[in-house]
Amino acid sequence: MSAKARILDKLRHSLAGTETLPDDFDETLVTEPWRYPPEQRLARLRELMEAVRTEIHLTSQTQWPDLLAALLAEKQLTRLLIAPETDHGRQLTAHWSTRSDASLSTLSLSLSPQGRGDRIDGPVLSPLSLEGRGAGGEGETAAGSGTDSTQEHSPSDLPALHAYDRPVEEWKHELFHDTPASLTGTVGAIAATGSLILCPDRHEPRLMSLVPPVHFALLRASTIHDNLYEAQRALNWRAGMPTNALLISGPSKTADIEQVLAYGAHGPKDLVVLILEDA
Amino acid sequence: MSQPARIPLRDEFNSRAHDALGDAQLRRNFRGAMDSLMEKRAAAFSDADERERLRTLGNHIRARALSRLPDLLEQLESNLTANGIQVHWAETTEQANRIVLDIAERRQARQVIKGKSMVSEEMDMNHVLADHGIECLESDMGEYIIQLDHEKPSHIIMPAIHKNADQVARLFERELGEPYTRDVNQLIQTGRRILRQKFFDADIGVSGVNFAVAETGTLVLVENEGNGRMSTTVPKVHIAVTGIEKVVAHLRDVVPLLSLLTRSALGQPITTYINMISRPRQAGERDGPEEVHLVLLDNGRSQAFADSELRQTLNCIRCGACMNHCPVYTRVGGHTYGEVYPGPIGAIITPHLVGLDKVPDHPSASSLCGACGEVCPVRIPIPSLLRRLREENVSRPDPGHAVMRGQGSKYSALESTVWTLWRTLYTRPLLYRLFRFFATRLRALTPSRLGPWTEHRGAPKPAARSLHELARKHLEQSR
Numbered sequence: 001m002s003a004k005a006r007i008l009d010k011l012r013h014s015l016a017g018t019e020t021l022p023d024d025f026d027e028t029l030v031t032e033p034w035r036y037p038p039e040q041r042l043a044r045l046r047e048l049m050e051a052v053r054t055e056i057h058l059t060s061q062t063q064w065p066d067l068l069a070a071l072l073a074e075k076q077l078t079r080l081l082i083a084p085e086t087d088h089g090r091q092l093t094a095h096w097s098t099r100s101d102a103s104l105s106t107l108s109l110s111l112s113p114q115g116r117g118d119r120i121d122g123p124v125l126s127p128l129s130l131e132g133r134g135a136g137g138e139g140e141t142a143a144g145s146g147t148d149s150t151q152e153h154s155p156s157d158l159p160a161l162h163a164y165d166r167p168v169e170e171w172k173h174e175l176f177h178d179t180p181a182s183l184t185g186t187v188g189a190i191a192a193t194g195s196l197i198l199c200p201d202r203h204e205p206r207l208m209s210l211v212p213p214v215h216f217a218l219l220r221a222s223t224i225h226d227n228l229y230e231a232q233r234a235l236n237w238r239a240g241m242p243t244n245a246l247l248i249s250g251p252s253k254t255a256d257i258e259q260v261l262a263y264g265a266h267g268p269k270d271l272v273v274l275i276l277e278d279a
Numbered sequence: 280m281s282q283p284a285r286i287p288l289r290d291e292f293n294s295r296a297h298d299a300l301g302d303a304q305l306r307r308n309f310r311g312a313m314d315s316l317m318e319k320r321a322a323a324f325s326d327a328d329e330r331e332r333l334r335t336l337g338n339h340i341r342a343r344a345l346s347r348l349p350d351l352l353e354q355l356e357s358n359l360t361a362n363g364i365q366v367h368w369a370e371t372t373e374q375a376n377r378i379v380l381d382i383a384e385r386r387q388a389r390q391v392i393k394g395k396s397m398v399s400e401e402m403d404m405n406h407v408l409a410d411h412g413i414e415c416l417e418s419d420m421g422e423y424i425i426q427l428d429h430e431k432p433s434h435i436i437m438p439a440i441h442k443n444a445d446q447v448a449r450l451f452e453r454e455l456g457e458p459y460t461r462d463v464n465q466l467i468q469t470g471r472r473i474l475r476q477k478f479f480d481a482d483i484g485v486s487g488v489n490f491a492v493a494e495t496g497t498l499v500l501v502e503n504e505g506n507g508r509m510s511t512t513v514p515k516v517h518i519a520v521t522g523i524e525k526v527v528a529h530l531r532d533v534v535p536l537l538s539l540l541t542r543s544a545l546g547q548p549i550t551t552y553i554n555m556i557s558r559p560r561q562a563g564e565r566d567g568p569e570e571v572h573l574v575l576l577d578n579g580r581s582q583a584f585a586d587s588e589l590r591q592t593l594n595c596i597r598c599g600a601c602m603n604h605c606p607v608y609t610r611v612g613g614h615t616y617g618e619v620y621p622g623p624i625g626a627i628i629t630p631h632l633v634g635l636d637k638v639p640d641h642p643s644a645s646s647l648c649g650a651c652g653e654v655c656p657v658r659i660p661i662p663s664l665l666r667r668l669r670e671e672n673v674s675r676p677d678p679g680h681a682v683m684r685g686q687g688s689k690y691s692a693l694e695s696t697v698w699t700l701w702r703t704l705y706t707r708p709l710l711y712r713l714f715r716f717f718a719t720r721l722r723a724l725t726p727s728r729l730g731p732w733t734e735h736r737g738a739p740k741p742a743a744r745s746l747h748e749l750a751r752k753h754l755e756q757s758r
């Protein structure tokens with residue numbers, strides 16, 4: 001008899017003569033305390049995410065590429081990993097090529113009131129967060145970076161866009177050592193817990209939101225759900241789960257030493273969410 | 280009598296407890312951490328009514344899943360298999376390790392990186408793999424720290440909570456040659472740097488599972504650090520190991536359980552990452568593991584399952600709240616228990632994993648104050664289970680009907696005879712009056728040493744006359 005058969009046998013024997021307990025799942029318990037009027041959804045999400053040191057910016061479907069450029073400049077990030085086959089990847093690539101002669105300094109000046117004013121926790125993070133190099137030996141230290149110039153779209157004054165367009169095995173070293181930032185989309189968010197929902201796929205792989213020290217995420221305001229229960233239903237996950245579905249609620253963190261909260265444990269040290277209010 | 284009498288130590292638990300109680304640093308570390316965890320939990324459940332109704336729902340979801348456990352396990356297996364995830368079953372930790380070793384050998388793996396997994400601690404996987412020449416490294420910061428110091432976790436959520444920053448700094452200095460710093464951020468960045476390379480190099484990633492969803496064939500992993508995501512995404516092979524009780528029927532069941540788990544454990548509305556894995560890398564996908572395996576481990580769980588009262592042990596979602604609120608755990612710390620699961624949950628689960636005779640003192644290491652049962656998010660009646668285990672400890676099993684492995688190890692013929700006598704006396708009025716008469720008249724003969732009872736107290740002595748006698752006399756006089 002196999003281990004499986006023996007285990008199941010024992011369990012069935014123990015249940016002999018008993019009834020299955022009724023399913024009395026009360027959905028009001030996981031929905032009602034966690035409902036928000038539409039105009040408060042965004043505020044709730046923002047409050048919770050900022051409380052765990054997420055940077056949030058409000059922008060629009062047309063303006064986010066400029067805002068992103070300004071933020072990259074402000075954070076001195078010179079390379080950005082993108083998913084070229086996604087809508088936002090295409091939009092950004094097109095924008096980069098039309099803006100190749102724009103002056104970044106003007107750009108960041110014109111956008112900075114929105115860019116910086118949105119932060120709540122005063123001192124601009126730790127030195128770690130503003131650089132991809134530093135203590136971690138990650139990001140731009142680029143030891144032996146094998147950058148393939150055909151992958152790059154880099155007008156002289158904008159950060160280089162790097163496309164995740166091959167299996168990770170072919171460029172793992174570069175991903176781990178020479179990729180300071182990434183941009184991904186999201187399939188929605190959850191106001192109740194302050195979480196982004198990501199479903200990485202063929203075009204936008206899983207490691208994009210995990211390995212680079214700075215993760216930029218685009219969120220359409222219209223896709224913010226009240227709570228996880230309603231999000232699961234809206235995304236129809238019961239009928240079939242994506243290969244990998246993620247809830248991300250802030251940058252990576254740990255409190256394993258003396259209960260002291262430290263950010264940037266293994267995943268991104270900074271999470272920057274660009275919320276598109278008109279979409 | 281100048282020397283205070285030392286507590287005579289009967290077994291390992293007591294001697295470890297004695298040492299821990301004398302370690303002021305350890306007690307400060309635990310007290311501080313547990314106080315803060317208790318506060319955070321309380322703040323996270325600000326609405327007591329919501330909390331209690333959610334706990335009831337959590338209890339019902341777990342109990343319902345257990346009431347059809349074999350069917351759910353089969354459903355889980357068939358959906359996972361349809362999704363391309365390979366399912367393995369193991370009755371013992373040896374079998375589970377064999378499964379992991381076979382995969383490692385087939386893949387010619389040399390390095391394994393582990394996300395946090397208590398079941399892999401049960402299996403002692405790190406050492407078993409090391410014996411076969413495979414490096415198995417912990418990547419959860421707390422687990423990494425204690426592995427570096429060759430220790431076991433002292434808490435199921437905060438494995439290194441017994442150490443303070445100074446102790447971690449000295450450990451990193453000694454083992455890694457890092458310059459001493461008490462700055463927690465820098466210490467974490469050191470861990471990050473070293474472990475990033477390990478994620479990069481590892482052939483296999485191992486993780487636990489928080490909830491296995493039968494209806495969709497999904498493994499749900501809950502974490503803050505991202506090491507779980509790294510372990511399950513970067514290496515070419517992902518092996519998840521979990522106990523057979525972790526299955527839930529529906530995806531929606533995860534919603535209240537998640538909320539209960541993260542709020543009870545850390546006072547967080549949610550953890551940074553909820554990682555839901557349903558398939559290995561699909562054609563055209565550019566990352567993710569090529570193979571995903573799930574190892575379902577019994578290791579004594581089916582024994583707990585067999586008894587409808589003890590079965591409730593398997594409701595546990597491993598939040599650690601019972602430990603954080605336990606006055607005994609807070610004082611003696613996790614290592615005193617000497618097992619994988621310390622504190623109240625350890626006291627009720629460990630006897631099934633290793634045999635009650637191996638841990639006969641665990642059910643007694645409780646004041647039965649009831650705090651654990653009050654905070655348990657899935658309403659496990661821990662205090663009643665502790666009393667039940669105390670009973671199993673002292674009662675000899677009926678031949679062929681043992682409730683659990685190693686029961687009756689504290690059985691004493693003398694003690695049992697004394698209680699039988701006691702019961703007889705107190706249920707027969709005539710015998711009782713006779714006994715009372717002699718007990719009061721012969722009170723000078725009562726022994727003054729009564730084993731452990733008199734180590735710290737005087738022996739009880741009957742009064743010269745019983746209350747009955749005094750009362751009767753009083754009534755006669757006043758008549």
Ligand code: SF4
Nearest residue numbers: 595596598599601655
């Ligand atoms: S027994 Fe209850 S309180 Fe203790 S770890 Fe398990 S779920 Fe949490």
